[in-house]
Amino acid sequence: MTATPIAPTSADHELYPSRGFLHDTWVIARRGLLHMRRQPEQLSDATIQPVMFVLLFAYVFGGAIDVPGGGEYRQFLMGGIFAQTVVFTAFGVALSLASDRKNRAIDRFRSLPIARGALLGGHALTSLLKALLPITLMSLCGLLIGWRIESSLPEAIAGYVLLTSFAFAMIWVGILLGSVIATPEGVTGIAFSLLFPITFMASTFVPTSTMPGPLRVAAEWNPVTTLADALRILFGNPNTPIAVGDPWSIAHPILYTALWIVAIVGICAPVGVRAYEKSLAK
């Protein structure tokens, strides 16, 4: 910017040029990573909780659940756990946006000469890095209980890319949630009343074929189902065999999930950014 001041001030000769969007984003992201380190209990939705689900379903409920088409339940389970865990990425972002607003950090940042969008960019970057933690942790935890990737390396990589992309999409959902909902408490409430049911009304823990009519239809079109199924296919794990009468989503889980990712980012990113800016302009 080459704006000329009306009245030059004493400190003008000491002004530093802007260091750009990426620099500012990284500074904000580093702060988010420090928060993560200083508040490990806030990570429970990404660490303890999925580990608990793995153990609970692998050892407590697993014996009672049959995988149609055969195969071991533990092999089936991991795709679902991965899917459920990345959905919760949205919760983490929403929570940090709401906390920033609650403790007024936001006012401080907004009075600084930060590149436009860097504040959200920083939060998004932290969340993406933060999403890698449970993905790694779940992989290790799975290995311990006997989960194995039985597919080729490119397929396995494709599985992790799909998973990370879904996490990326959920970040924008979280930005939207965190902008619309004012308080950290409200965010937690929504997470448990909205995100949790969505991850359970899916093939996360049980095959959709076991569900009653309308619930089954909802589960079949739920992207969490298709993400879990896609991961099972890409990791070479047992999955309900695709039958002739299955809906399109179940027949093409990878493509269907990818379309959801594109749609979520395409809609939630612009709407979320606008909602965020609106939530600031009071």
Added chain:
Amino acid sequence: MLPSTHGAATSPTTPSEAGFGVFARGLVKRFGAMTALAGVDLEVPTGTVTAILGPNGAGKTTAVRILTTLSEADEGRAVVAGFDVRSHAREVRRRIGFTAQDATVDPLLTGRENLVMLGELHQLPRAEARARADALLADFSLDDAADRLASTYSGGMRRRLDLAATLVGQPAVLFLDEPTTGLDPRARSELWAVLDTLVTRGTTVLLTTQYLDEAERLANDIVVIDHGRVIARGDTRGLKRALGGDQVHVALVDGADLEVAARVVRGVTGRDVSIDAGARTVVAPTLDGLPALLRVAAGLSEAGVAVEDLGLRQPSLDEVFLTLTGKPADGDSAEAQAQEAS
């Protein structure tokens, strides 16, 4: 709406704005049906200090938020550090520092991490940001606590860190929203001393306060607002004269002497005295300060009145409002009085 200059290199300018760190005309801000600012004009000459004085809910924070680009005025315009806050927010942000009414330092970061981060967001190179953080930590006697989380700081320490954070970018114009509320007297005078130093370096300061003595101690000019309107303004001395100057304050050992004491005080000041029988005090305004006090002391001792306490004090915000508006500061004034008493 006022004309703005989107895409133009310079802010709209009028010759009258040169020489002012802050120049605002006709600021209006509404929250629903509530009008928080009803057309406020402000100007702070470059390198001087102006205090906005007002009770709770007067609109102080609202005004500061508009001037620091955090909020947009519904009407009116403001130029800060030479740039229009609406059309050139980023240029304004490069040149200002802002300490909000509630501390905004990051509790999960150490004092040092807070300052380095804010330095980097002020676009300082990393090494420079670190060096400046060190210097500020020393200036604000926080070096011992530099590597502790800000959440472990006492209220006063957090407030100091907050102010240090405001100075990281070496602002040309500084906005302080009730900077000393909640500080103990020592921390308060330390902070005043820091502000003195800044002002000698040429920083322009706009601060808000609920305390007349603070405004008088720090500011060249005072703007008194109430219900979003300016009800008085002027240089500190002139305004103080308009408000009736200092107050001679006498507290007696024996309530029976109240009449005698009142006569002495009235005789010296030539003004109406207020008598509080319960507190055994006699108070009257004076423009003469110390000489008046000495004459009151002589008069009282001649009359043989036993005095518990005798002194000059500032009128409270409530008394100021009584003088200006003929009624006490209302609105949230119960809260204001409670705060003043504490």
